[in-house]
Amino acid sequence: MLTLDTQEQFESLWFDNKGEPFFVWFSAKWCGPCQKMDKALLQKAADTAGAKLYYCDHTVNDYTPGWCNVRAFPTFMYVTPPRKIASQLTNSDTQTVCNWMLAVSR
Numbered sequence: 001m002l003t004l005d006t007q008e009q010f011e012s013l014w015f016d017n018k019g020e021p022f023f024v025w026f027s028a029k030w031c032g033p034c035q036k037m038d039k040a041l042l043q044k045a046a047d048t049a050g051a052k053l054y055y056c057d058h059t060v061n062d063y064t065p066g067w068c069n070v071r072a073f074p075t076f077m078y079v080t081p082p083r084k085i086a087s088q089l090t091n092s093d094t095q096t097v098c099n100w101m102l103a104v105s106r
Contacts, residue, residue, distance in 0.1 A: 001025075001043050004056040007063040013054070014083055021051045021080045023101060026065045028058035031073040033092030045098035049105035051078070078104045 004010045004024065013022065023046050027034040046053035056064050058073065068077060072090045076097055080086040087104040091097055 001039060002052060002054045003060075004054050004064060005060050007061065007067065010056070010061075010064045010067070014079070017079075017081055017083075019081045021078065021086070021105065023049075023051055023053045024068070024077045024079065025053060025055050026058065026068070026070045026073060026075040026077070027055065028073045030059065034074045036092065036094075037074060037097070038094040041094050041098055042101075045101040049101050051101075051105055076100070 004013070010024075025037075025042065027037075029035075043053055058065050065075075068085070070077075074092055074097075075088060075090045077085055078087045078101070087100070089097060089100050091100070
C-alpha cells in the first residue's frame with residue numbers, strides 16, 4: 001500500500017496518471033473503525049482488481065481529503081482515467097469494501 005503524504009503527491013497521481021485506475025483509502029489515526037480494517041485483505045482485493053491502493057491519513061495530509069470532498073472516515077475512492085471519481089464508498093467493514101473494490105473495477 002502506497003502512502004499519499006502530501007497534496008503534491010496526490011496531484012501528481014491525479015494529473016499525471018498514465019491511464020491506470022487506482023483506489024485511495026482515506027483514513028485517520030484517531031478513527032477507531034479505520035484501525036479495525038484489515039490492510040492485508042484490502043491490498044489483496046486491490047491487487048485482484050488490478051489497481052494500486054493508496055493510503056491517505058488525514059493526520060498526515062489533511063488537504064487531500066478536503067480536496068476530494070471526503071466527509072467521513074474510512075472512505076474509499078476509485079479513480080479511473082482521465083481524472084474521474086468512478087465510485088466512492090464510506091464503510092468500515094473490510095469484506096464489504098473488498099467486495100466493492102472488485103465490483104467497481106469490472
